[in-house]
Amino acid sequence: MKDHSPEAPFRGITLLSDREIEAMRPACRLSSQLLDFLTPMVKPGVSTLELNDAAEEWTRKHGAVSAPLGYPGPEGAIAFPKSICTSINEVVCHGIPSKKDILQDGDIINIDVTPFYQGYHGDSSRTFMVGNVSPTARKLVEVTEKAMWKGIEAVKVGGRIGDIGAAIQEYAESEGFSVVRDFVGHGVHRIFHTEPQIPHYGVRGKGKKIRPGMVFTIEPMLNVGTYKVELQSDQWTAVTQDGELSAQFEHTLAVTKSGVEVLTCMPAAVAV
């Protein structure tokens, strides 16, 4: 998220207590369950508005609120008008669901959800392949997911924020993809977007120290061509400057004394 949100003046990194991290779990669990719920709908012929409306209904039914809906934009922009972000093909992030956007065989689509529940946000996204996608699209999606995990594995108490971006960038570029610079991971808890910013590129050993109690997202966007993006006239939809594909995955995670915990991952189901 760009550092233009009205929340930006609340400076400083909040360290959450174990109890507060506990209190975030339900919101984070909902974001994972919501993505699971939407997964079977992601098929050729469905509109992104249908995905949005299903997500909104599911979210309300679970007693939560869709944090993106009405989220304030930069100066002069409208508030975000829908409940989820749906970013197809060359859309990097913040695509606005629309009945005109109908999924087609071969598309890739990122769905980004953020339920707000019991005072906390759970922010997560996945990129889905619609039907048969090109080998390049498949590789981009697979490398992007793996890049997110490399970033998560680089989170170590006493390490630096720069370690995360370095791990992501090294891997992404070694696979021939570029890393978007204009949007970064972010602190997330009671506030949707706050300190620290987590770039998905950078230099090992640089940046703020990683401490227990930090809760933030890692949400790399990888492009087939240039890392440069531009905003469409709606002031939200970010697209690649060269029109090539972009993919993204996102988890919310907590740093604890013993390491890192991915809050938006469901624990493995227990068979009874």
Ligand code: MF3
């Ligand atoms: N969920 C997005 C993120 O990962 C933010 C969406 S803000 C919205 O940070 F207003 F575009 F919905």
Ligand code: CO
């Ligand atoms: Co986020």
Ligand code: CO
């Ligand atoms: Co998100």
